Amino acid sequence: MxxxxxxxxxxxxxxxxxxxxxxxxxxxxxxxxxxxxxxxxxxxxxxxxxxxxxxxxxxxxxxxxxxxxxxxxxxxxxxxxxxxxxxxxxxxxxxxxxxxSISKRKKLNNSKEVANYIRAHLQFQKQELFAVIYLNQANRVAHFEVVSEGGINSTIVDARVVLRKALEHNAVNLILCHNHPSGNTKPSEADLSITNKLKEAALTLDINIVDHVIMGEEGYFSFADHSLL
Structure with missing residues (x-):
């Protein structure tokens, strides 16, 4: 044959x-x-x-x-x-x-590496998802989890859930991530609000929010790169 x-x-x-x-x-x-x-x-x-x-x-x-x-x-x-x-x-x-799976346990050093890491999880989703990358002291991924679906506001994204996961995985740095199915990566007022809320809550536990990356179909937006943290 x-x-x-x-x-x-x-x-x-x-x-x-x-x-x-x-x-x-x-x-x-x-x-x-x-x-x-x-x-x-x-x-x-x-x-x-x-x-x-x-x-x-x-x-x-x-x-x-x-x-x-x-x-x-x-x-x-x-x-x-x-x-x-x-x-x-x-x-x-x-x-x-x-x-x-290839990206698991990857060391993330900049927003481009973060965007590459979350692309498989978020880029082609049709609904808005909010996720968190939990990093250990070596800046390697200790855990990744989608914490809410369908939109972003202070009610849906529960800071207590985010920080409890951080403690469970001994994370010292967090990277917030979400997608914009519309393709426009510019942060909304709700995006800015939840970022500030989570940043303040995390600091009470000596945990840092080091970036918030918004993923679109054609690119991404990094809060850290634009000095919004």
Missing amino acids: YNTAIKEWAVDDRPREKLLHKGANFLSNSELIAVLINNGTRNKSAVAVAKDLLAALDNELINLSRLTVKEILNLKIKGIGPAKAVSITAALELGLRRDA
Whole structure:
């Protein structure tokens, strides 16, 4: 079987054969999706179905990564049923978790490194999330946790929860993080307010807020870089 020429394989099998002999990096996005969905329809190959899926999303893989299984199914792509939508969603989630795992226990020295660290967690989320990076004395990540979802205000972000986690993980420095799904990374009045509130509360325990990074699709904003702390 391994010596069979690609052209002798069924159309749906050719991306898998290509991956087997050349490696995943030689496949296009549509070919990789074709491997995940395994087969197409009576009239279309798996690659053609994958191309239809990407075309519905402006050929942007980022757009696909934002979708839930239900939202993929709502695109009504012929050849993409629940099982295939589940496979696609699971594969994309594994990619995000791999990136997060690589960053675990990383030493963070500047806002660019923080942005790279939180990108996998926050960049493509459709709702606003507020998270905290807990750093030990060596400035390495001791813990990362999303502490609220859906918006930022003094009620939703509980300083007591944030600081209790800091004590549990022996953190001496904290980096606040959240995303702006709109893409605009400029801090709002609510962002400034919760930052000041958490900073003052943390100082009572000799814990420092060293930065607050807002992540957008195209970039980030650092409070420390703009002297807002």
